[in-house]
């Protein structure tokens with residue numbers, strides 16, 4: 001499905017970074033950042049431009065190839081990894097930061113991945129996440145229509161019990177990030193430290 005979506009010259013989520021990431025990038029300690037489900041490279045390129053050492057993982061080869069082109073055009077180095085994050089080993093205590101921007105996963109898969117995120121973060125490492133909430137179904141401006149893929153303050157608190165939340169809110173905001181995320185939306189945002 002994602003390869004098909006990305007099979008166009010257009011960057012369907014744009015080439016500009018996610019706004020929440022852009023506004024809060026200084027929350028991420030300098031060092032190694034892992035971008036989960038990076039897609040077409042917009043957030044990884046932005047992080048690399050800020051001086052982070054970026055690893056970007058996605059299961060769509062078509063998306064990653066666009067990401068590689070964007071990185072080349074912008075003159076930044078990024079490690080792109082083609083992998084299913086359900087199988088990918090995030091390692092232990094190695095990331096200064098992990099970002100997850102609009103990564104839709106079924107609940108049990110998400111819980112399993114979020115365990116790996118906690119283990120993968122170094123002490124004082126930071127998770128930065130934005131996702132659609134169940135309320136997004138009434139807007140229909142991105143994120144599909146499967147409620148199981150939506151996240152909330154409650155799901156994040158349940159799944160990241162061992163992290164300290166510096167920021168955790170649900171809000172309605174206009175998301176204009178490419179043609180696939182466009183319009184008023186209901187999101188949850190989190191910044192949490194290990």
Ligand SMILES: C[S@@+](CC[C@H](N)C(=O)[O-])C[C@H]1O[C@@H](n2cnc3c(N)ncnc32)[C@H](O)[C@@H]1O
Nearest residue numbers: 002013037038039058059060084085086101102
């Ligand atoms: C809505 S897009 C978001 C892309 C990017 N984070 C952004 O905000 O521009 C969701 C991404 O999740 C990726 N994805 C879905 N399931 C995955 C999995 N199991 N492992 C790795 N990537 C996955 C898709 O290929 C797609 O690029």
